[in-house]
Amino acid sequence: MQKIIKLNRRHINQLAQIDAECKHQMEPRIKIGECKKRLKERFDKCHEIFFGFKEGGELKGYVTLKPLFPGHRHCELYWLAVKAKYQGQGIGSRLIRFIEGYAKRQGFRRVCLYTNKIMKRTRSFYEKNGYRKINEFPGYYGYKRHNTAVLYGKEI
Ligand SMILES: CC(C)(COP(=O)(O)OP(=O)(O)OC[C@H]1O[C@@H](n2cnc3c(N)ncnc32)[C@H](O)[C@@H]1OP(=O)(O)O)[C@@H](O)C(=O)NCCC(=O)NCCS
Secondary structure, eight states, X not given: OEEEEEOOGGGHHHHHXXXXXXXXXXXXXXXXXXXXHHHHHHHHHTOOEEEEXXXXXXXXXXXXXXXXXXXXXXXXXXXXXXXXXXXXXXXXXXXXXXXXHHHHHTTOOEEEEEEETTOHHHHHHHHHTTOEEEEEETTOSSOSSSOOEEEEEEEO
C-alpha cells in the first residue's frame, strides 16, 4: 500500500537513509551520520513540515514545506528527495502534488523553491511539474563553484 504521511523526529533515521541514498548531484556520497546530524538540526529549528511517501513499510522519499517565506501567502518547498533506486517512478511528482494541495488548504497561493542552476535534470523536473523561473541568485549556496540558485514559483 502507498501512502503519504506526516513525519516527525522519530523518522530521522529513515529520512537520513533517503538523503544518503538519493544521489544528490552536488553531494552524491554523503555519509549517513552527517545526514542524521543535519536532520536533527532541521527538526530543532522547527521551520519545516515533513511528509514522506511510504510503500510496503519503507519510506522511499520525502518533501518539506517552509511556511515562512517572503511574499503574500507564499511558502517554500524546501526539500525533496527520493531514494535513487525508486527515482523515475513518479514519487517526486506525487510528493510535489501533495505539498501543493496541503499548502493550498493552509491558505497559501504560491509555492516557491530554490534549486542549483547546474542541476539541469532537476530543473527540468520542476518545470515539468509547472514551476516557472523567477530569478537567479549567484552565491546563494556555500559551494566554492556552482553556487548559483534559481528561484522557481508556481501559483496554486
Ligand atoms: C529530483 C527528484 C526528487 C525527482 O523525483 P522522482 O521520483 O525521480 O521524479 P518523477 O519520477 O516524479 O519524475 C521523473 C523526472 O524526474 C527527473 N529525474 C529522474 N531522476 C532524476 C535524478 N536522478 N536527478 C534529477 N532528476 C531526476 C527527470 O526529469 C524525470 O523525468 P524524465 O524521466 O522524463 O527524465 C529525485 O530524482 C531526487 O531525489 N533527486 C536527488 C535529490 C534532488 O536533486 N532533490 C532536489 C533538490 S532541489
